[in-house]
Amino acid sequence: MTETFGRMHVDVAPTGELRLSGSIDETAALPALVSRAHGGQLVIDLAGVSFINSLGVRDWIRMQQAAQQAHIAVELRRVSEPLVHQLNMIVATRGDARVSSFYAPYACDACGREDSLLLDAIAYGDRLARLDPPPQTCSECGAQMAFNDFPERYFSFLANG
Amino acid sequence: MRDSSILIVHPDRKTQRTVQRILGATGRRIDVADELEQAARILPHITPLLVVIDAALATTPAADALLASAQRKGARACLALLGGAFDHVPRIIGTGAVTNLLVHPMPVLAEELMISAQKLVRDDLFGAEKYLLWGTELEIAMVTRASQRAQIVSQLAEAVRARGQSARVASMAMLLADELISNAVHNAPVDASGTHYRRETARDGELELDERHQVRLRWGVDARYLAIEVNDRFGSMNRETIVRSLGKSDMRESGGGAGMGMTLCYRSCDHLVFNLAPGKRTEIIALVDVRHPPAERVPASSYNVFVERAS
Numbered sequence: 001m002t003e004t005f006g007r008m009h010v011d012v013a014p015t016g017e018l019r020l021s022g023s024i025d026e027t028a029a030l031p032a033l034v035s036r037a038h039g040g041q042l043v044i045d046l047a048g049v050s051f052i053n054s055l056g057v058r059d060w061i062r063m064q065q066a067a068q069q070a071h072i073a074v075e076l077r078r079v080s081e082p083l084v085h086q087l088n089m090i091v092a093t094r095g096d097a098r099v100s101s102f103y104a105p106y107a108c109d110a111c112g113r114e115d116s117l118l119l120d121a122i123a124y125g126d127r128l129a130r131l132d133p134p135p136q137t138c139s140e141c142g143a144q145m146a147f148n149d150f151p152e153r154y155f156s157f158l159a160n161g
Numbered sequence: 162m163r164d165s166s167i168l169i170v171h172p173d174r175k176t177q178r179t180v181q182r183i184l185g186a187t188g189r190r191i192d193v194a195d196e197l198e199q200a201a202r203i204l205p206h207i208t209p210l211l212v213v214i215d216a217a218l219a220t221t222p223a224a225d226a227l228l229a230s231a232q233r234k235g236a237r238a239c240l241a242l243l244g245g246a247f248d249h250v251p252r253i254i255g256t257g258a259v260t261n262l263l264v265h266p267m268p269v270l271a272e273e274l275m276i277s278a279q280k281l282v283r284d285d286l287f288g289a290e291k292y293l294l295w296g297t298e299l300e301i302a303m304v305t306r307a308s309q310r311a312q313i314v315s316q317l318a319e320a321v322r323a324r325g326q327s328a329r330v331a332s333m334a335m336l337l338a339d340e341l342i343s344n345a346v347h348n349a350p351v352d353a354s355g356t357h358y359r360r361e362t363a364r365d366g367e368l369e370l371d372e373r374h375q376v377r378l379r380w381g382v383d384a385r386y387l388a389i390e391v392n393d394r395f396g397s398m399n400r401e402t403i404v405r406s407l408g409k410s411d412m413r414e415s416g417g418g419a420g421m422g423m424t425l426c427y428r429s430c431d432h433l434v435f436n437l438a439p440g441k442r443t444e445i446i447a448l449v450d451v452r453h454p455p456a457e458r459v460p461a462s463s464y465n466v467f468v469e470r471a472s
Binding site: 006007023025026027050051052053054055057058081082085089105107114116146147148149150153 | 314328335339343364428460
């Protein structure tokens with residue numbers, strides 16, 4: 001069942017994982033999500049989050065702080081690009097959360113297609129630490145796609161502080 | 162003012178020549194100095210309208226004195242050019258004297274330099290069309306109720322996508338429009354005593370906006386820039402506050418929310434332009450480079466703060 005908080009929607013997977021989608025803004029009430037943790041863990045899937053503004057960022061930081069105070073481990077899965085940008089710009093948004101996967105921008109030199117592609121932060125951990133994004137294949141023309149941002153800027157959130 | 166000139170202070174001869182050729186198009190006399198001491202010797206003999214300075218020189222103490230003198234002689238702006246060492250941007254903004262910064266991967270960005278100079282020369286500051294190719298259609302949306310913000314921002318994203326722009330550009334458009342509209346609805350309104358009486362109003366509450374409080378959004382995209390322009394009818398922003406907010410060095414550690422919106426806008430776009438008519442009108446234009454992929458763009462943003470001449 002989908003719950004709605006302002007312009008943000010929350011679905012709960014059978015595993016207890018929270019799937020957020022929509023916009024995170026002044027109406028989101030994120031800190032309340034901490035009470036949904038299971039066994040000291042809060043797993044949040046963020047693939048569907050398309051927008052976060054400065055007031056949403058404030059709420060996000062409050063959620064991270066609430067989780068820290070309650071000694072709850074937060075895992076972020078499939079973090080969308082708008083959220084990655086905020087994690088990179090504002091260190092406080094990272095809290096103690098562990099990012100297991102995230103979306104990253106890729107572009108195809110051959111056909112010009114741009115995509116947001118999912119990267120496994122654990123499987124590619126060593127490469128990402130070396131700021132060496134894995135190559136991807138263009139779904140349209142089959143050519144190799146290149147990472148489409150500055151690695152030192154886009155992957156800085158993985159350093160977690 | 163017709164006799165006023167443009168003073169270029171830059172150590173690189175090639176850049177000097179390029180800038181001189183670009184700004185020569187304004188029809189103004191151009192004076193050139195290799196370094197600050199030479200500029201200080203020239204200054205008593207000229208009436209500069211604009212000082213264009215190498216960003217590295219602008220952060221030195223001698224530059225403060227030069228720019229203060231130029232300002233006393235009527236210079237309306239200091240425009241710094243930054244072609245490298247982009248991580249120095251906070252230090253450059255921190256000087257407080259640099260009211261305009263153009264970052265550029267090439268020797269010089271001719272269009273931005275020319276637009277900045279002409280806005281000052283002609284005292285014609287307002288309008289996003291100055292940054293877009295001739296003929297680019299600008300769409301307009303009026304915000305007449307505070308609650309319209311989310312819907313307008315969402316429609317903007319769809320329209321940007323419909324013009325062939327990427328999801329990344331649409332996402333940036335959403336963020337910029339949301340923050341700028343929010344600023345115009347909640348931060349701009351000011352009473353006669355200078356109190357920003359809607360600053361603490363809940364952002365998720367409803368507000369009917371009368372004619373003076375209504376906010377105008379215009380946007381357009383010309384395959385080079387996406388321009389998001391937001392206007393209010395208060396003109397309550399000032400140069401010092403703006404430069405301070407752009408230069409917030411604690412952005413990475415700060416919390417979100419109040420006061421962070423403008424800093425977030427600056428970090429999220431490629432060029433942020435403030436056009437100020439004190440007590441009358443504020444216009445903020447955010448430009449997103451849609452021509453180059455992120456990996457080919459400069460990892461820093463330009464800004465301009467223009468103040469309309471008192472009539």
